Amino acid sequence: QVQLVESGGGLVQVGDSLRLSCTASGRTSSLVAMGWFRQAPGKEREFVATISMATETRDYGDSVQGRFTISRDDTKSEMYLQMNSLKPEDSGVYFCAAASRYWSNLAGSYDYWGQGTQVTVSS
Numbered sequence: 001q002v003q004l005v006e007s008g009g010g011l012v013q014v015g016d017s018l019r020l021s022c023t024a025s026g027r028t029s030s031l032v033a034m035g036w037f038r039q040a041p042g043k044e045r046e047f048v049a050t051i052s053m054a055t056e057t058r059d060y061g062d063s064v065q066g067r068f069t070i071s072r073d074d075t076k077s078e079m080y081l082q083m084n085s086l087k088p089e090d091s092g093v094y095f096c097a098a099a100s101r102y103w104s105n106l107a108g109s110y111d112y113w114g115q116g117t118q119v120t121v122s123s
Helices: none
Strands: 002-007 010-013 018-027 034-040 046-052 058-060 066-074 078-081 091-100 117-122
Touching: 002 078, 018 034, 018 091, 018 117, 034 078, 046 066, 046 078, 058 066, 058 117
Parallel strands: 010 117
Antiparallel strands: 002 018, 018 078, 034 046, 034 091, 046 058, 066 078, 091 117
């Protein structure tokens, strides 16, 4: 089992930056990928970014490409999402996720999920 805890959410203004963190514990050596998803009220969960544990290959959702950066620090068992040039449409609950089978940008391929952290971008 793997446990994930997100932190770093909050209320920011349009154009601001914010960095989310995800701390992993448990059988983290079994993971092949970690990622971020978000969900706004009344909308489906949306892929944001993912990183492969073996190759550090990254993939981003179209709406965040060029503004968000995913990274990780294995020494701390942490993953980060640096979010720049934030827009109101970036608001939502951001979930950290981890996969133990294969690397993918599909939510269904992730086995472990955090509780989420709220990001609100005010105009």
